[in-house]
Amino acid sequence: MRNGKIRRWVTILFILAAILISVSVISLCVGAAGISLRRIPHIIWEGKGTGEHSILFDIRLPRIILGFAIGGALSLAGTILQGIFRNPLVEPYTLGISGGASLGVCLNIAFKWYNAVGIIAYPISGFLGAALVIVFVYSLSMKTGTLKTQGILLTGVMISFISSSLVMLIMALSRSEDLHGIVFWIMGSLEEPNMFLIRMAVVGALGGLILSYFFCLDLNALALGEEEAIHLGINVEKSKRILFILASFLTGLSVSVAGIIGFVGLIIPHLMRMFTGTDHRILLVSTFLAGASFLILCDTLARTVIEPFELPVGVITGIIGGAVFVYALSKKQVTL
Amino acid sequence: MKKSRLSCLIQNCLIASFLSLAVPCGILADDHYWVDKTAPVPERVISLGQTITERIYLLGADSTLIANTVYCVQPEDAKQKEKVGTLIQANLEKIVALKPDLVIATNMARPKQLRKLKDLGVRVVQFAYPKNFSEMCQQFLELGELLGKEDKAEEIIDNTKKEVAAIRMKTKNLPKKRVFIQLGIKPLHAVTRESFLNDYIEFSGGQNIALNEGHGTYSREKVLKENPEVIIISTMGSSEGETGKREKEAWMKYGSIDAVKNKNVYIVNPDKLCSPTPITFVEALTEIAKMIHPNLSLGESK
Numbered sequence: 001m002r003n004g005k006i007r008r009w010v011t012i013l014f015i016l017a018a019i020l021i022s023v024s025v026i027s028l029c030v031g032a033a034g035i036s037l038r039r040i041p042h043i044i045w046e047g048k049g050t051g052e053h054s055i056l057f058d059i060r061l062p063r064i065i066l067g068f069a070i071g072g073a074l075s076l077a078g079t080i081l082q083g084i085f086r087n088p089l090v091e092p093y094t095l096g097i098s099g100g101a102s103l104g105v106c107l108n109i110a111f112k113w114y115n116a117v118g119i120i121a122y123p124i125s126g127f128l129g130a131a132l133v134i135v136f137v138y139s140l141s142m143k144t145g146t147l148k149t150q151g152i153l154l155t156g157v158m159i160s161f162i163s164s165s166l167v168m169l170i171m172a173l174s175r176s177e178d179l180h181g182i183v184f185w186i187m188g189s190l191e192e193p194n195m196f197l198i199r200m201a202v203v204g205a206l207g208g209l210i211l212s213y214f215f216c217l218d219l220n221a222l223a224l225g226e227e228e229a230i231h232l233g234i235n236v237e238k239s240k241r242i243l244f245i246l247a248s249f250l251t252g253l254s255v256s257v258a259g260i261i262g263f264v265g266l267i268i269p270h271l272m273r274m275f276t277g278t279d280h281r282i283l284l285v286s287t288f289l290a291g292a293s294f295l296i297l298c299d300t301l302a303r304t305v306i307e308p309f310e311l312p313v314g315v316i317t318g319i320i321g322g323a324v325f326v327y328a329l330s331k332k333q334v335t336l
Numbered sequence: 337m338k339k340s341r342l343s344c345l346i347q348n349c350l351i352a353s354f355l356s357l358a359v360p361c362g363i364l365a366d367d368h369y370w371v372d373k374t375a376p377v378p379e380r381v382i383s384l385g386q387t388i389t390e391r392i393y394l395l396g397a398d399s400t401l402i403a404n405t406v407y408c409v410q411p412e413d414a415k416q417k418e419k420v421g422t423l424i425q426a427n428l429e430k431i432v433a434l435k436p437d438l439v440i441a442t443n444m445a446r447p448k449q450l451r452k453l454k455d456l457g458v459r460v461v462q463f464a465y466p467k468n469f470s471e472m473c474q475q476f477l478e479l480g481e482l483l484g485k486e487d488k489a490e491e492i493i494d495n496t497k498k499e500v501a502a503i504r505m506k507t508k509n510l511p512k513k514r515v516f517i518q519l520g521i522k523p524l525h526a527v528t529r530e531s532f533l534n535d536y537i538e539f540s541g542g543q544n545i546a547l548n549e550g551h552g553t554y555s556r557e558k559v560l561k562e563n564p565e566v567i568i569i570s571t572m573g574s575s576e577g578e579t580g581k582r583e584k585e586a587w588m589k590y591g592s593i594d595a596v597k598n599k600n601v602y603i604v605n606p607d608k609l610c611s612p613t614p615i616t617f618v619e620a621l622t623e624i625a626k627m628i629h630p631n632l633s634l635g636e637s638k
Contacts, residue, residue, distance in 0.1 A: 033433035055429050058456055119447065172523070175530075175551055180424060184446055191428070193452035308406070308419050308427040 009282045012275070016289040023293045024064050027300040031060060032307045063190045066198045067296040070190065070254045071264055073205035075291025077250040078265030079272075079283060080212060080243050083219040085149050091266035092251035095152070096133045096159030101255040102186060103163040104129020106170045109181045122185070123197055126256030133159055134248040149226075152244075187312035188259035190299050197257050204253045209288050211246055215239055219280040261314050264291055267321040274328060294321070377484035378438035378459075384426055385442035387611045388463065389414050391476060394492060394613055397483040403434055410607075428452060438482070469500065469535040472612045496614035500539060503625055506632060507541030513628050515542035516564035516595070519552065519606075521571050521583055526554035532612055540625030542566065560590060566628050567595040570604040602627045
C-alpha cells in the first residue's frame with residue numbers, strides 16, 4: 001500500500017519533470033526570429049558570438065528561467081494559501097499583496113524614485129509595497145492573538161480594492177509618459193534584463209519550496225479543520241503564521257520582479273489537486289513544477305501567437321488557464 | 337559536445353551575471369539625445385516609432401531603415417518594411433535577428449527592453465516626445481547627424497524655421513485670441529505648456545487657455561469660464577468617423593462660449609497635429625493659424 005503510493009508519487013514527479021523539460025526545450029526552440037530546429041545544435045556547438053546564439057541564450061533562456069521561478073512561486077503560494085484558508089477562491093493576489101506591490105511601483109514611477117536609485121527601484125518599491133500590505137493585514141488580523149482566517153481574507157480583499165483605487169488615482173494624475181510605465185508594469189512580463197533579479201527569483205522560489213516542506217504535514221492536518229489539527233498536536237497558530245508569511249514572501253517576490261501575472265496561483269493548485277489528491281507532501285512540489293511549466297508555456301505562446309506582436313503573458317494565462325480549468329471541472333465533476 | 341554545451345551555458349550565465357553586476361542600476365534616461373560623432377554611419381537602422389520613421393524618410397535615409405513598427409504607415413513605402421512589433425512592445429528576438437547597428441526608440445518604449453538590447457551590444461538611441469518646436473528641430477538635427485544626413489537635416493530645418501517665422505510675423509500684430517485645443521474626450525484633455533502643441537497656438541497669435549495647467553486633465557466648467565474664442569478638437573479618431581462630430585455637437589450646446597457663438601469649433605486630424613516632423617508642423621501650423629485668424633492670407637499654405 002505504502003509502496004504503491006510512493007511509486008505513484010514518483011511517477012507523477014517524473015511526468016511533471018518531463019513536461020517541464022520538454023516545455024522549456026520547446027520554448028528555447030521557437031520564436032519570432034525563425035531559427036530552424038536543425039540549426040540549433042549547430043548554434044550551440046558554434047558557441048558564443050553569433051547573433052543566433054545570443055537570441056537563444058540571452059533572450060529566450062532568461063525568460064524560461066524566470067518563468068520557472070515565477071510560475072513555481074505563484075502556484076506554490078496559491079497551494080499554501082488555499083491550504084491555510086481552506087477556501088478554493090483564495091489565490092496569491094486576493095490578499096492585497098499584488099495591490100500593495102502595484103501601489104509601490106506606481107509611487108516609484110510617479111515620484112521618479114528610479115532617477116535616484118536606478119532601474120532597481122522598480123522591484124524594490126514593488127517588494128516594499130507588498131511587504132507593507134502583508135504587515136498591515138497580518139497585524140490587523142492578529143488583534144485577538146490568533147490569526148483569524150476569515151478576517152484576514154476580508155481585510156486582504158479590501159486592501160486590494162483600496163490599492164487599486166489609489167493606483168487609479170495616481171494614473172489619473174500622472175503624465176502620459178508615466179502612465180504607460182504603470183500600465184506596462186501592471187500587465188506583467190517575464191522580460192527582465194537584470195540577471196541578478198532572475199537569480200534572486202530562482203533562489204527565493206526554490207528556498208520557499210524547501211521551507212514549505214517543513215510544514216507539509218501541518219497543512220495536511222489543517223485540511224481537516226483547525227480544531228482537528230490542534231487535536232492532532234499541531235501548533236496551528238505558529239504554522240499558520242509562518243505559512244502565511246512564506247506565501248506572502250513568494251508572492252511579493254514574483255510580483256516585484258515580473259509584475260502582475262494572474263491566474264497561475266489560482267488554477268494550478270486546483271488542477272494539480274485533481275491529479276495528485278490533497279496530500280501536501282506530493283501536492284507542493286507538483287504544483288511548483290506544473291506552475292513553472294504552465295507559465296513557460298504561456299510565455300512561449302504570448303511571444304509567438306501573433307508575431308511580431310508580443311502579448312502580455314497574463315492574457316494567455318487567463319484564457320488558457322481558465323478554459324482548461326472549466327473543462328477539467330466539468331469533466332471530473334469534483335467538488336472543490 | 338555535451339560538455340561544451342554545458343560549459344557554454346555556464347559561461348553564458350557567468351557573463352550575464354557579471355554584466356548585471358557591473359551595470360546594475362543605470363538610469364533610464366542616460367542616453368536621450370546622445371550622439372556619438374565618432375561612430376560610423378549606421379547601415380541597418382530599426383525605428384521603433386511612427387514619427388521617427390517619418391523623419392528618417394524626410395531625411396532620405398530610408399534605404400538604411402530595415403524595420404519599423406506595425407503602426408509606421410506614413411509614407412506608403414514604410415508599410416513594406418519588416419515589422420518588429422509596436423511602439424511600446426517590440427519583439428526583441430526579431431530585432432536581434434535582424435542584426436541592426438542602430439535602434440532608434442521613443443520614450444514610449446519599454447525601458448526593460450531597451451536595457452536588454454543595450455546589454456546585447458545593440459546601439460540604442462532614444463528620442464523623447466518633444467516639448468516644443470525648438471526641441472523638435474534640435475531632435476531632427478541630431479537624427480540627421482546620427483544618420484549621416486546633417487546637410488539635408490539643416491536644409492529642412494532652415495526652411496521650416498523660415499516658414500514658421502513668416503507665419504509668426506503675420507500673426508504678431510493681430511489680436512490674441514483665446515484658444516482651446518482638446519486632445520481627449522473622457523477625461524477632457526487639454527494642451528498645456530508642456531506640449532509642443534502649445535507652440536501651434538503661440539505661433540499663430542493665440543492664447544492657450546490651459547497654458548498653466550500642471551497636467552492635461554481639464555474640465556468643461558473651466559472651458560466655459562475661460563470662454564475660448566476658438567475650439568480645436570483633435571482627439572483620437574476625430575478625423576474619421578463620428579467621434580469628432582459628436583464632440584463638436586456637444587460643444588455647440590454651450591451657446592455662451594464665444595467659439596460656439598461665432599462657429600469657431602474645428603476638427604483637426606490628430607495624426608497631423610501630434611506626430612511632429614518639421615513638414616507636418618508647418619502644415620498643421622498653417623491650418624491652425626487660419627482657424628484662429630480666418631482672414632489671414634498665408635501665401636504658401638496648402
